Amino acid sequence: MKLSTRAQTLQESAIRKLDGIIQTMSGVDFYRLNIGQPDIPTPPSMMNAIAGFETSVLSYGPASGTPQCRTAFANYHRLWQPALTPADVAVTTGGSEALLFAFTAICDPGDEILAPTPFYTNYNGFATVAGASIKPIPTSIETNFALPSDEELDTIKSDRTRAFVFSNPSNPTGAVYAKSEVERIARWCHRNGIFLISDEVYRRIWFENPPASALEVDDAAEAVVVIDSLSKTWSACGLRLGALISRNVELMEKVERLGQARLGPQPLAQHVGIAALEMPEAYYETIRLMWKNRVDILAEALADIEGVKFNKPTGAFYSMVKLPVESTEEFAKFLITDFRSERDGAFESLVVAPGSGFYVDPNRGKQQIRLAAVLEPTKIQRAIEILGEALISYNG
Numbered sequence: 001m002k003l004s005t006r007a008q009t010l011q012e013s014a015i016r017k018l019d020g021i022i023q024t025m026s027g028v029d030f031y032r033l034n035i036g037q038p039d040i041p042t043p044p045s046m047m048n049a050i051a052g053f054e055t056s057v058l059s060y061g062p063a064s065g066t067p068q069c070r071t072a073f074a075n076y077h078r079l080w081q082p083a084l085t086p087a088d089v090a091v092t093t094g095g096s097e098a099l100l101f102a103f104t105a106i107c108d109p110g111d112e113i114l115a116p117t118p119f120y121t122n123y124n125g126f127a128t129v130a131g132a133s134i135k136p137i138p139t140s141i142e143t144n145f146a147l148p149s150d151e152e153l154d155t156i157k158s159d160r161t162r163a164f165v166f167s168n169p170s171n172p173t174g175a176v177y178a179k180s181e182v183e184r185i186a187r188w189c190h191r192n193g194i195f196l197i198s199d200e201v202y203r204r205i206w207f208e209n210p211p212a213s214a215l216e217v218d219d220a221a222e223a224v225v226v227i228d229s230l231s232k233t234w235s236a237c238g239l240r241l242g243a244l245i246s247r248n249v250e251l252m253e254k255v256e257r258l259g260q261a262r263l264g265p266q267p268l269a270q271h272v273g274i275a276a277l278e279m280p281e282a283y284y285e286t287i288r289l290m291w292k293n294r295v296d297i298l299a300e301a302l303a304d305i306e307g308v309k310f311n312k313p314t315g316a317f318y319s320m321v322k323l324p325v326e327s328t329e330e331f332a333k334f335l336i337t338d339f340r341s342e343r344d345g346a347f348e349s350l351v352v353a354p355g356s357g358f359y360v361d362p363n364r365g366k367q368q369i370r371l372a373a374v375l376e377p378t379k380i381q382r383a384i385e386i387l388g389e390a391l392i393s394y395n396g
């Protein structure tokens with residue numbers, strides 16, 4: 001039986017790739033720094049909202065979300081754009097569905113989406129599903145992953161370019177982009193009739209200066225689409241709740257139709273989402289400091305390993321790390337299948353995400369890994385100690 005070219009060209013997620021091998025291993029404890037799944041408890045008010053959800057029928061809801069949940073999202077985002085209304089918000093099944101809706105509503109088959117590399121690996125998959133492709137724009141550790149200049153963008157764009165997507169703070173680089181940069185990119189996009197898809201799912205997780213929201217750029221509002229999610233800030237990956245936000249009325253009408261095709265986002269998740277979005281500002285400061293501590297510990301531990309190069313994240317909780325090995329895919333497998341560090345009679349190792357999945361050209365990331373500081377501090381410390389031991393063993 002023949003399957004679609006799109007299905008056949010879908011890239012396997014770099015993050016999930018090693019899961020199959022892990023499941024066949026026994027007698028070893030793995031520290032999982034390969035996936036952005038925080039171990040911080042979900043706030044009690046959200047757990048209480050689950051317990052307090054009362055209904056006699058688990059019914060469908062409106063395509064773009066319940067009025068209460070759209071209002072809660074709009075109120076929360078007014079911190080960055082006071083003119084926002086519930087009509088500017090479509091509630092989605094995670095930030096993932098918001099990205100898929102944005103790519104599908106904006107692109108025709110054969111169109112291109114510009115993305116600074118390295119980028120969140122699933123942009124590739126969503127682009128493929130929408131029939132579009134990602135056109136990579138290299139950024140580098142040396143320039144702190146600075147966004148391309150207007151001149152570079154002018155050269156790289158083609159008549160098939162329909163959008164520019166980036167995450168701020170960035171997964172996987174940990175870079176944070178300030179207002180002047182976001183404004184410049186938004187205005188360039190607007191001038192050129194190109195949508196700016198600003199993925200802000202890590203917006204509350206920053207360590208030096210806060211990231212700007214693309215929602216702040218009033219004179220490019222028609223071109224701006226913001227993606228948000230409850231997964232990271234509220235430690236609620238399994239809730240599967242997010243939002244697509246834009247003041248482009250025509251785009252929001254088409255997003256509503258995409259939403260109608262899959263009926264609606266889950267009412268229970270939206271009920272819990274309202275509790276999250278109404279939390280006091282103090283909550284965000286607490287989790288921000290918690291993440292800062294973890295990332296500081298990750299960076300300190302990495303600095304002790306010889307031959308390793310990395311950037312200290314200024315936001316989100318990831319770091320791209322260059323290792324003194326030829327292929328991090330091979331090294332990541334070695335960690336899972338061969339290397340064991342013994343402590344108190346137990347055997348331990350770690351799981352990392354090979355860097356190639358974060359680039360369009362896999363060769364660019366083949367000496368890099370992405371680490372996520374998602375475990376409690378002592379575990380991060382131990383995991384990086386194992387990384388150091390494993391590098392010595394691997395390089396003989």
Ligand SMILES: Cc1ncc(COP(=O)(O)O)c(C=O)c1O
Binds near residue numbers: 201229
């Ligand atoms: C940059 C970025 N955008 C979007 C998502 C999707 O998040 P979710 O679908 O869990 O809301 C993730 C998840 O890791 C991410 O890192």
